[in-house]
Amino acid sequence: MIRLMLVDDHAVLRDGLRNILGMEDDIEVVGEAISGDDALQKIGIIKPDIIVMDINMPNKNGVEVTGIIKKQYPNxxxxxxxxxxxxxFFMSAIREGADGYLLKDAPSDQVVAAIRTVAKGESVIHPSMTKKLLSFHQQKQTETENSSLTEREKEVLLCLVEGLSNKEIAQRLFISDKTVKIHVSKIFKKLNVKSRSQVVIYAVQNQLVPMPPGS
Structure with a gap:
């Protein structure tokens, strides 16, 4: 059973999510909070597996609270x-350790699926947010000391961040689909990730993708 906590200052949103999740056999809403401070006071008592977090809230916003939670309760x-x-907001939330980022216009079944995905230790990012990362890419790619990726793997990584399929990557880089699969597999292994969403999160957190000014 996935123990879930809702953190949002809008009662209508909380009620709607609670009703939707109440129909799922493997998810249980075990607590709610209406602000950042309220959430931090309750988390240690409720001890949820997952927190569905809003950003705009009284007191501390969702990005700040996410950072505190990840330091105090990393699991x-x-x-x-x-x-x-x-x-x-997206870049800051990911840098603070958010395991997923969805927009409220996402269908309810997508939210439920995202909760299950995150519960398994994987990551979820709204498709439109993944594409935004490409706008921060410049001609010179940011280097990191702990990155052992080859130049070709870095090119493939940027394509993954853009959200391209293996076939589209092959067409862009003028290589075969099989070669793309090999590069993707090596990237996953070197970065210790299991999904494309985790690749994007790693790229943001380790500044493999240039950050916007002021983030």
């Missing part, structure tokens, strides 16, 4: 569910 997963599609 608790945080899925940000927000109306904000702004780059700075």
């Amino acid at each position: 608790i997963k945080v899925l940000v569910l927000t109306m904000h599609s702004h780059d700075e």
Whole structure:
């Protein structure tokens, strides 16, 4: 059973999510909070597996709270569910350790699926947010000391961040689908990730993708 906590200052949103999740046999809403401070006071008592977190809230916002939670309770997963599609909120939330980022216009079945995905230790990012990362890419790629990726693997990584399929990557880089699969497999292994969403998160957290000013 996935123990879930809802953190949002809008009662209608909490009620709606609680009703939707109440129909799922493997998910249980064990607590709610209406602000950042309220959440931090309750987390230690409720001890949820996953927190569905809004960004705009009284007191501390969802990004700040996510950072605190990840430091104090690293095993608790945080899925940000927000109306904000702004780059700075997305990048900041990921850098603070959010395990997923969805927009509130996502269908209810997508939210439920995202909760299950995050519960398994994988990551979820709204498709439109993944594409935004490409706009931060410049001609010169940011290097990191702990990256052992080859130049070709870095090219493939940027394609993954853009959200391209293996076939589209092959066409862009003028290589075969089989070669793309080999590069993707090596990237996953070197970065110790299991999914494309985790690749994107790793790229943001380790600045393999240039950050927007002020983030």
